Amino acid sequence: MIALENSVVHYGAARVLSDVTIEAAQGEIIAIIGRNGAGKSTTLKAMIAVLPLQQGRRLFNQQDISHKSVEHISRLGVALVPDSRRIFPNLSVMENLRMGTLAHKPGYWTIKRVLEIFPRLQERIAFGGDQLSGGEQQMLSIGRALLGNPKILLLDEPTEGLAPLIVNHLIEVFGLVHKQGTGIVLVEQNLRVSMRLAHRQYVLDHGTVAWSGTTAQLEAQRDIVESIITTGVSHGH
Ligand SMILES: Nc1ncnc2c1ncn2[C@@H]1O[C@H](COP(=O)(O)OP(=O)(O)OP(=O)(O)O)[C@@H](O)[C@H]1O
Numbered sequence: 741m742i743a744l745e746n747s748v749v750h751y752g753a754a755r756v757l758s759d760v761t762i763e764a765a766q767g768e769i770i771a772i773i774g775r776n777g778a779g780k781s782t783t784l785k786a787m788i789a790v791l792p793l794q795q796g797r798r799l800f801n802q803q804d805i806s807h808k809s810v811e812h813i814s815r816l817g818v819a820l821v822p823d824s825r826r827i828f829p830n831l832s833v834m835e836n837l838r839m840g841t842l843a844h845k846p847g848y849w850t851i852k853r854v855l856e857i858f859p860r861l862q863e864r865i866a867f868g869g870d871q872l873s874g875g876e877q878q879m880l881s882i883g884r885a886l887l888g889n890p891k892i893l894l895l896d897e898p899t900e901g902l903a904p905l906i907v908n909h910l911i912e913v914f915g916l917v918h919k920q921g922t923g924i925v926l927v928e929q930n931l932r933v934s935m936r937l938a939h940r941q942y943v944l945d946h947g948t949v950a951w952s953g954t955t956a957q958l959e960a961q962r963d964i965v966e967s968i969i970t971t972g973v974s975h976g977h
Pocket residue numbers: 751754756774775776777778779780781782783
């Protein structure tokens with residue numbers, strides 16, 4: 741459904757992604773894992789055309805969308821929850837959610853449904869965005885993205901820095917999102933989270949795919965994958 745094919749991305753003169761091929765099929769959960777600076781966030785930005793491809797192709801449902809804009813890709817039903825969360829600090833929780841409905845497409849997710857899965861947001865409904873904890877901000881950012889009823893949700897380190905209870909709650913929420921038929925591309929540093937959620941996993945190292953396989957294969961080769969993630973030594977595919 742969404743894919744990068746042999747993609748190369750530069751920041752100025754620096755090559756940050758080399759020959760990256762990553763694909764998420766319809767309704768699939770894939771995880772992109774790797775160390776700090778491996779190129780995970782860059783991959784998500786390249787998928788939604790925030791960053792241009794120097795080489796390779798960007799695909800949506802087998803169609804070449806390499807030259808389409810961020811807005812076009814968003815209208816196709818691809819939503820990003822960035823690691824910065826980007827909620828509006830001066831707007832209330834309710835107002836932030838209403839911003840999410842501006843691009844509302846009819847579907848499962850409504851403000852009522854979002855508040856049911858995140859009761860914490862219901863309790864904080866009149867609070868300003870800047871009065872929320874990190875976990876609450878993450879819930880709001882995810883809820884806002886869901887209100888567009890995306891076909892595919894890109895999540896950039898959604899559990900980073902959050903308490904284990906909140907991480908478990910988010911894992912349940914992502915499971916529910918997937919059950920509604922939404923595909924998920926999850927960028928994670930926490931292998932425990934990616935192993936619980938994803939069907940397939942890609943390990944990035946120095947801007948290339950150093951390993952990819954199913955979660956069962958990763959379980960069997962966990963030592964190899966962990967050594968790539970911790971030391972950055974690539975052991976091949
Ligand atoms: N705006 C930028 N300008 C130049 N280089 C950048 C920029 N953003 C990221 N980079 C570099 O690109 C490489 C990949 O960064 P990226 O953020 O994709 O990594 P990451 O795997 O998501 O890591 P992190 O977990 O730290 O976000 C790093 O070497 C980083 O320093």
